[in-house]
Amino acid sequence: MNDLMNAVVDIRDLHKTFVLHTIDGRSIEALRGVDLTVHGGEHVALAGSSGAGKSSLLKCVYRTYLPTAGSVLLTPRVGAAVDLVASSDAELAGLRGREVGYVSQFLRAEPRRGAFDIVTRAGVFRGMPRDEARDAAADALRRLNLDESLWDVHATVLSGGEKQRVNLAAGTISPPRLLLLDEPVSALDPANREAALALIADLTLQGVAVLSVFHDLDAMSRLATRVVLMRDGRIAHQGAPAHVLELLEGVAR
Amino acid sequence: MTLADVLPEASPTPSGGVPTSLPPLLDEHAKREIRRTILTAVAVPGYQVPFGSREMPVARGWGSGGLQVTLAVVGSGDTVKVIDQGDDAGVNAVNLRRLITASTGANESTVPEESTIIQSRHRIPEDELRSDHIVVLQVPVPEPLRGVERDQRELARMHAEADYAKMWVSLYEDKVRNGVITQTTGYPCLVDGRYVIATTPIPRWDIPRLHQAPFLTLFGAGREKRIYAVPPHTDVEPLTFTDVPFEVERTPGATCATCGSDRSFLVEVPAATGSRWVCSDSDWCRRRQKAQGHD
Amino acid sequence: MTEPNRPDWMLKVEGLGKIHGAPDRRSLHDTGPEHGTSKSRLTGSVVAAWNVSFEVAAGEALGVIGESGSGKSTVMRCIAGDQPATAGSVRLARVGDGATEILDLEPAARRRLRVDELAVVYQDPAEGLDLRVTAGGNVAERLTAAGWRHFGDIRSRASELLSRTEVPLERMDDLVATYSGGMRQRVQLAKALANRPPIVLLDEPTTGLDASVAAGVLDLIRNLLEELGLAAVVVSHDFRVIEMLTTRCIVMHHGRVVESGLTDQLLEDPHHPYSQRLVAAARS
Numbered sequence: 001m002n003d004l005m006n007a008v009v010d011i012r013d014l015h016k017t018f019v020l021h022t023i024d025g026r027s028i029e030a031l032r033g034v035d036l037t038v039h040g041g042e043h044v045a046l047a048g049s050s051g052a053g054k055s056s057l058l059k060c061v062y063r064t065y066l067p068t069a070g071s072v073l074l075t076p077r078v079g080a081a082v083d084l085v086a087s088s089d090a091e092l093a094g095l096r097g098r099e100v101g102y103v104s105q106f107l108r109a110e111p112r113r114g115a116f117d118i119v120t121r122a123g124v125f126r127g128m129p130r131d132e133a134r135d136a137a138a139d140a141l142r143r144l145n146l147d148e149s150l151w152d153v154h155a156t157v158l159s160g161g162e163k164q165r166v167n168l169a170a171g172t173i174s175p176p177r178l179l180l181l182d183e184p185v186s187a188l189d190p191a192n193r194e195a196a197l198a199l200i201a202d203l204t205l206q207g208v209a210v211l212s213v214f215h216d217l218d219a220m221s222r223l224a225t226r227v228v229l230m231r232d233g234r235i236a237h238q239g240a241p242a243h244v245l246e247l248l249e250g251v252a253r
Numbered sequence: 254m255t256l257a258d259v260l261p262e263a264s265p266t267p268s269g270g271v272p273t274s275l276p277p278l279l280d281e282h283a284k285r286e287i288r289r290t291i292l293t294a295v296a297v298p299g300y301q302v303p304f305g306s307r308e309m310p311v312a313r314g315w316g317s318g319g320l321q322v323t324l325a326v327v328g329s330g331d332t333v334k335v336i337d338q339g340d341d342a343g344v345n346a347v348n349l350r351r352l353i354t355a356s357t358g359a360n361e362s363t364v365p366e367e368s369t370i371i372q373s374r375h376r377i378p379e380d381e382l383r384s385d386h387i388v389v390l391q392v393p394v395p396e397p398l399r400g401v402e403r404d405q406r407e408l409a410r411m412h413a414e415a416d417y418a419k420m421w422v423s424l425y426e427d428k429v430r431n432g433v434i435t436q437t438t439g440y441p442c443l444v445d446g447r448y449v450i451a452t453t454p455i456p457r458w459d460i461p462r463l464h465q466a467p468f469l470t471l472f473g474a475g476r477e478k479r480i481y482a483v484p485p486h487t488d489v490e491p492l493t494f495t496d497v498p499f500e501v502e503r504t505p506g507a508t509c510a511t512c513g514s515d516r517s518f519l520v521e522v523p524a525a526t527g528s529r530w531v532c533s534d535s536d537w538c539r540r541r542q543k544a545q546g547h548d
Numbered sequence: 549m550t551e552p553n554r555p556d557w558m559l560k561v562e563g564l565g566k567i568h569g570a571p572d573r574r575s576l577h578d579t580g581p582e583h584g585t586s587k588s589r590l591t592g593s594v595v596a597a598w599n600v601s602f603e604v605a606a607g608e609a610l611g612v613i614g615e616s617g618s619g620k621s622t623v624m625r626c627i628a629g630d631q632p633a634t635a636g637s638v639r640l641a642r643v644g645d646g647a648t649e650i651l652d653l654e655p656a657a658r659r660r661l662r663v664d665e666l667a668v669v670y671q672d673p674a675e676g677l678d679l680r681v682t683a684g685g686n687v688a689e690r691l692t693a694a695g696w697r698h699f700g701d702i703r704s705r706a707s708e709l710l711s712r713t714e715v716p717l718e719r720m721d722d723l724v725a726t727y728s729g730g731m732r733q734r735v736q737l738a739k740a741l742a743n744r745p746p747i748v749l750l751d752e753p754t755t756g757l758d759a760s761v762a763a764g765v766l767d768l769i770r771n772l773l774e775e776l777g778l779a780a781v782v783v784s785h786d787f788r789v790i791e792m793l794t795t796r797c798i799v800m801h802h803g804r805v806v807e808s809g810l811t812d813q814l815l816e817d818p819h820h821p822y823s824q825r826l827v828a829a830a831r832s
Contacts, residue, residue, distance in 0.1 A: 021821035022828050063810060065817045089810050091603065093795045112767050121774070414656045421692035422678075428699060429721050487688045494699035 008178050008209035009061065011036040013084040014085075016053075016060050016072035016233075030056040032233040033070070033181045038178070043200075043243070045093060045170060045209040045224035047217075058180045061211065062102045063092050077177055097125055102180045103171035105164070105187075114152035115141060115166040122170035133173070140169035145197050160187040167197055175203055181212035185219060197223060202219055221245055257402055275356040279324045279425030283307055287325035287480070291471060294482035300412070301395050302543035306478040313498060316374060317475030321393030323372045326387060326471075329358040332366040339518070339533035340378040342534075344376070363536040377459040379517050379537040384485060385389040386468040389453060395474040395481065397441040417449050417492075424492060441492045444483055449492065458501045462490040504530070512541040554824040556637075556746040557603040559627070559747050559778035564600040564636035566622050569593030571634050572690050572802040579803065581822060586617065586803045595620040597803045600636070603802045606746065609773055609780040611790035611797030611811060613826065619803040620783045626651075627781070628668045642746060663693045664743035671752035673732035676739065679725040683710055683735045686724060692744035709738035713768060730761035734768065741756055741772070749772075750793075766792055791815060799823045 016031040026109050038044045046054040057069075059065040061072050063084055074083040076099045084092060084100075096102075116137055123133030141151060144165040150158060155166055155184045166185045172179065200223055203210055214220045220241065222229060229237040229246035237244055263445040279287070283305075290304040307319040335350040337343035341363040349372065354361045362368050365380040366416060382388070401419040402408050407490060411417065418442055425433050439453035440460060452474070454458055463483050470483040483489055491499040508515045510529040517537065519530040532538035554587060567575055577590035577594040588595045597619035604610045606794070615622040615765040626633040629650075638650040642665055650658065670676040677686050684728055687706040688696075696702050720726070724735055733753065753769060754762035770793055773780050783794045790797055790811060798808040799820065807820040818824045 018817070019819070020824070022824050055572045059816065066813055066819070089808070090603070090608075090794045090809060093608070112763065224690065413663065414659070416659070416693070417687050418693040422681055422685050422689045425688040425692070425699070426682060429682065429703075494702070495697045496700050516594065 004079070006039045007037050007073075008040050009075070009211070010040050010071075010073040011031070011057075011061065012071045014057070014060060014072065015068045016065055017068045023032075026219050029233055030065075031060060031067070034233075034235055036228060036235065036238075038209045038211050040207045040209050041204055042225045042226055043204045043212065044212055044222050044226045044228055045212050045220045046086055046228050047214075047220060047244065049252055051101070053233040054230055055182055056233075057230070058102070058182050058211060058213060061115055061178075062088075062096070062100060062180055064102070068157040074178065097176065098127070100178045100180065101176040103167055103182065103184050104166075105183045106167075110153040112156060115146060115155055115158065115162075115169075116151035118155055118167045119173055119182065123173040126176065128145050128174045130176035136173050137169065141166075142198070143199055144169055145192055161189060161192060164188060165192060168199065168246075171202060172199060175206065175208045177204060178209045178211070181210060183213055183215060185216065189210070193219070217245060218246070260444045275352070277323065277324075278309065278356050279307065283321075284325045285477060287321055289320065290480045291482065294471070294480050295484050296434065297448075297471070298484055298487050299448030299450045299481060301448075301450075301479040306475045307322045309475065310352065311349065313476040314393055315345060316372075316391040318473030318477075318480070319372050319374070319389050319475070320352070320473070321475060321537070322350060322389045322473035322480060323353055323370055324357065325351065326389075327357050327370055329356075330542070331369045331373065332360040332362050332367055333370045334378075335372045336376060336378070336534075336536075337374040338520075339373075340535045341376075341545050342535065364504055364540070365536075372434075373454075375454045375456070376377065376518065376533055377455055377462050379534045381391060381530070382466070382468045384467040384529055388468055388470045390470065390472045392451070392453050392474040392479075393476070394439070395451055395472065395477050395479040397439070397449050399451075400473060412448060420449060420492065421463055423503065424494070428494070429499060434482050434497060443488075443490045443492060445487050446490075448481075450481055450483075456502060456547065457491075457499075460489070460491055460499075509538060512538045512545065514538070550737050552676070555641050556605060556644075558606050558641045559604045559628060559781070560637075560641075560646065561603070561623075562601045562637040564626055564638065565598040565625060565634050566619075566626055566631065567593050567598075567634045567811070568596055568598045571584050573701045581806055583805055584802065585690070586619070595803045597626070597800070598635075598700075600798075600800075600805055602798060602808070604747070604781060606779050607774075607777040608795040608796070609778075609782055611794035612783045613785065613787070613790055613797055613814075614800035615785055617802070618800040619786075620785075620800050622803075624668075624749050624781065625802070628666065628749055629655070629662065630668075630751055631773045633809060638725055640747065659675065661802040663678060664745055665747065667745040667748045667790035669733070669736050669740050669748065669750045669753055671723075672756055673729065673736045677724050680723060682721050683724055683727070684720040686735055686739050687742050690739055705742070706738075708742045709742060710735065712772075713738040713741075714764075716755060730763075730765055732755050733757065737765075737768065737772065744776075745778075747779045747781075749781045752785070753782070754789060755784070755786065769793060787815065787827070799826065820826045 012035055014031050014034040018028045020026045026097060034057060048054055056065060060067045067085045071235045074084055075081045120133045121136035121141060123136050124130055146165050170186050185193050188196055197219055224241045226238060227241045228235055229244050237247055266301035287304060292386060294302045307321060307515050311320060333353050335346045341512045350361055366377045369385060370387045377388060398408055398420055400412060401423050424434055439451045440457055441449050442452050444450050465486050466497045467485055468483055472481045494500045496499045507519050507530040509519060509532045511531050514532055520533045521528045522531055522541050570591055570593050572591045572593055574597050578590050579588050586596060600623050602610055612620045612623060625631040627638050635653050639646050640650060684706045687709055688702050691702050691705060707717055711717055713812050715731060715734050724732060754765050769817045776783040784790055796812045797811045798805045799815055803824045807823045815827055818827045
């Protein structure tokens with residue numbers, strides 16, 4: 001199962017320490033040596049209390065955080081494996097979008113564009129012909145129950161839940177090889193949540209490697225092929241969802 | 254030299270006539286300098302060559318530049334025609350002609366065919382001119398870009414780099430504002446594909462005459478201290494957009510009240526009732542009239 | 549597909565420096581972030597910028613962030629040719645296949661680059677526009693400088709550009725002096741893009757505009773950058789501008805580059821103490 005030949009991302013001994021010069025140079029260790037491999041068609045969910053390092057790990061893989069030590073070996077669709085930690089900014093900018101995608105909680109820095117436009121552009125950015133991207137965008141938005149009347153409205157006036165669905169659609173259209181999901185359904189009501197989870201489940205079927213953070217245990221248990229429990233910047237346990245979640249619930253009580 | 258010497262009409266001599274000779278108005282040194290300037294101007298068509306403009310017995314702005322150019326090129330064997338607005342008999346033209354002939358011994362005429370040098374404030378004569386003709390134009394403002402740029406250094410740079418973008422913008426703005434390019438006198442032209450010149454003082458009508466002309470045209474600006482030239486057989490193209498044809502002045506249906514011509518440059522003059530059109534080139538009109546047997 | 553001799557960057561800046569006053573190397577020793585000043589006490593010279601290097605590829609926007617006095621505008625002006633540089637190298641991929649040293653070119657040659665190789669959008673639109681000329685006329689100026697001579701074509705292209713930058717066409721023949729600040733910036737953008745330059749430098753493109761007007765102009769810039777595949781350098785003190793428009797950026801302080809990285813990484817994980825202060829201040 002853990003056939004390294006199919007590994008999409010191979011995280012080795014990853015460390016991240018923040019040095020806060022604005023607060024007397026205090027340092028905060030967010031990751032203290034993480035080893036993790038995700039293969040195509042796997043959905044690895046990160047679990048743990050807040051501060052355990054879950055989001056930090058995602059951001060280190062995407063290189064929004066610059067790891068202090070360790071490596072993140074990405075095997076792209078074409079070409080040799082590349083260490084995202086050691087890559088130049090230009091190389092990384094190129095890899096993002098095509099090979100690695102990140103769906104954050106926040107709809108950030110979008111100009112006043114409509115949802116349809118945002119999702120279409122995301123598709124075009126990943127290499128889809130414009131017409132195909134338009135069709136895929138329409139499909140995704142419909143699937144996520146975003147009413148057509150909202151498609152051309154400036155995304156900034158959408159509600160939290162609507163924005164999150166736009167984010168998800170844009171992040172998953174013409175999906176990259178590795179998808180990082182950071183609380184992608186936190187603002188959705190039950191009905192919309194169902195649709196979103198179904199869309200995410202499909203990605204796994206398509207062979208996308210997914211690394212996610214959900215605080216919603218139910219979502220985690222339904223989607224994840226493996227759950228990784230983090231504590232204090234390290235991996236404490238990993239295994240089948242049912243097994244790890246039992247552990248979690250035991251800890252929580 | 255006194256004013257009486259220069260303007261004999263102002264104070265008649267005992268004989269009532271005009272002085273037949275004056276001391277030269279330019280010394281040999283000045284003539285040589287101006288000729289060198291002219292040669293430079295001819296060597297670099299359209300380039301405004303600065304020169305040390307001398308004090309002349311005509312006020313600045315009244316043809317002192319043209320006068321200096323003529324005095325530098327004229328010899329006793331030359332015949333000089335001087336016109337002002339196409340008319341040999343205008344006060345200014347008469348004075349200049351007298352100054353030139355009296356101080357150099359050159360002959361005078363009103364007929365281009367008999368002349369060798371033609372000094373003009375506003376027209377090129379209607380007659381076909383020959384390769385031995387020199388046309389000397391009196392220029393008040395030699396700088397074609399004066400309307401779009403004030404700074405001297407920037408003007409020099411624009412000519413040096415053939416950066417005439419501002420000129421084109423002003424033509425664009427003119428066409429947008431007025432539907433046509435409205436400049437009448439001083440229309441900017443590109444000489445030999447390189448320098449843009451101001452064609453003051455001639456009207457648009459005369460501009461096509463400059464293009465590939467057999468004669469030499471010299472432009473003298475006394476107050477601004479510049480001389481420029483269009484050598485014979487040189488391209489002179491009025492600046493215009495490729496889809497906006499250059500048009501000359503034309504009043505449909507107008508003919509000269511004196512000679513009947515409809516293919517010469519006509520000007521409107523007051524008449525007994527209202528106004529009428531007559532040829533600007535008065536000598537040409539007179540000869541034409543004579544040939545037709547009118548009087 | 550890249551041609552064999554063409555570099556993969558559109559603009560490459562190496563070791564760019566500008567010293568005001570005597571270009572004395574001793575000035576470098578007591579200036580910079582560690583010394584808290586750009587002015588050398590030893591020589592009296594001001595090291596406005598020193599040792600600035602970066603590359604920008606087609607379709608990419610690079611941010612230069614800093615407060616006033618950081619040297620960011622100096623860098624832009626040296627690349628644009630508005631100011632002579634003291635040291636360093638600037639190369640454009642389309643000029644001599646990237647081998648020509650732009651800083652060594654004659655001023656006339658550098659001016660010619662501004663026709664269709666390198667465009668600049670200034671913070672003050674009055675610097676990039678002639679206010680006494682119409683909006684269409686300002687664009688026409690660039691087109692005629694590039695050799696356009698057909699009035700209909702000039703007008704048509706000017707209309708196309710102004711319409712693309714959302715300037716109402718019925719105002720195309722109004723003098724730019726009658727336009728508001730935001731509209732003037734749009735005209736400046738249209739003019740900058742007239743001859744399809746591959747590289748655009750933007751200096752504080754929305755500073756000084758009202759918030760809602762600035763938002764519209766920023767949107768427009770972002771759309772244009774994406775659609776036209778331009779290589780852009782965006783100079784700003786405003787993180788929102790940098791965040792919206794750029795993928796990578798450099799941080800300048802007292803004339804030196806203190807940090808560089810992916811824009812999102814700089815905003816969420818700044819390393820240099822000065823960068824952290826700047827980001828913290830922007831976030832509050």
